[in-house]
Amino acid sequence: MSAFKQALRSIRRSPYQALAAILVLFLTFFIGYSLLLFLLGSAKVLQYFETRPQVTGFFSQDTKLEDLQKLQATLQAEPYVQNVELITQQKALEIYQTQTANDPMLQELVTADILPPSLEVSTATIDDLAKVAETMKTMEGIDEVVYQQDVIDNLRYWTTTLRQIGFSVLGVFLFTSLLIIILITSMRIASKRYEIKVMRLVGATQWYVMRPFLIEGMLYGAIGASISWGVVYVVLLYATPAIQSFFGEIQLLPVPPEMMFALLGVGVASAVFLGFLAGLMSTRRLFRV
Numbered sequence: 001m002s003a004f005k006q007a008l009r010s011i012r013r014s015p016y017q018a019l020a021a022i023l024v025l026f027l028t029f030f031i032g033y034s035l036l037l038f039l040l041g042s043a044k045v046l047q048y049f050e051t052r053p054q055v056t057g058f059f060s061q062d063t064k065l066e067d068l069q070k071l072q073a074t075l076q077a078e079p080y081v082q083n084v085e086l087i088t089q090q091k092a093l094e095i096y097q098t099q100t101a102n103d104p105m106l107q108e109l110v111t112a113d114i115l116p117p118s119l120e121v122s123t124a125t126i127d128d129l130a131k132v133a134e135t136m137k138t139m140e141g142i143d144e145v146v147y148q149q150d151v152i153d154n155l156r157y158w159t160t161t162l163r164q165i166g167f168s169v170l171g172v173f174l175f176t177s178l179l180i181i182i183l184i185t186s187m188r189i190a191s192k193r194y195e196i197k198v199m200r201l202v203g204a205t206q207w208y209v210m211r212p213f214l215i216e217g218m219l220y221g222a223i224g225a226s227i228s229w230g231v232v233y234v235v236l237l238y239a240t241p242a243i244q245s246f247f248g249e250i251q252l253l254p255v256p257p258e259m260m261f262a263l264l265g266v267g268v269a270s271a272v273f274l275g276f277l278a279g280l281m282s283t284r285r286l287f288r289v
Helices: 003-013 015-050 067-075 089-099 104-109 125-138 149-191 195-199 208-246 257-288
Strands: 054-059 081-087 118-123 142-147
Touching: 003 089, 015 089, 015 104, 015 149, 015 208, 015 257, 054 104, 067 081, 067 118, 067 125, 081 089, 081 142, 118 125, 125 142, 125 149, 149 195, 149 208
Parallel strands: none
Antiparallel strands: 054 118, 054 142, 081 118
């Protein structure tokens, strides 16, 4: 009988032990897949903000257009400034009307006279935002300066924190999965101790004895990782409209199918290696004993 068939027969004979191992591996790789997708999504969100560094300076309503144009030219001359856009009161009103198109009541209450003109400055890098902000604060007629540095810093902080928590939880589950597969494989070995002893007496090699147990651990890993990938993919497909509507113009979803299949390959390969390692540790202990 081949080692693969022996492993399948062993799984069928003890379905509850096999189910426990597969369930733990399912949870482990569900967390792993979710964590990787979160990291990919957070990297895209950070990239979106980092490639759109912008400082907005709001001026008082009585600031003259000529003065704003001079300030625009002064900022545009700075080497670290990419673009400076002048938002007049009339243009600000048009933007406001576009954003409140579904609520005519709000549009009736707002006129161009009460909206402040502004300058929107784009820089080459995030590090240049503070320079522009300090320059704009000294300009005549400035009321408020707003820029995205605090948003990006907060995103980085929470992304780093969640990444650390995610990897810690994943590490605990990986260790738990390893221990459970070792325990189940050791129980398999204990139940076949007499059979293994006879096989060794008639000349069976260590590799021949070890193969069914190694394959069994690898099967646990492959099944658990595959099922968890399928569940994650289905959940992601159903959640795509809600997630994308939340992030708006930041294109996070849908995840390309080739990326998901690459994720499947990496996950199954990792799970198979984990099962192989657990089986190897259990069988090596057998031969040491």
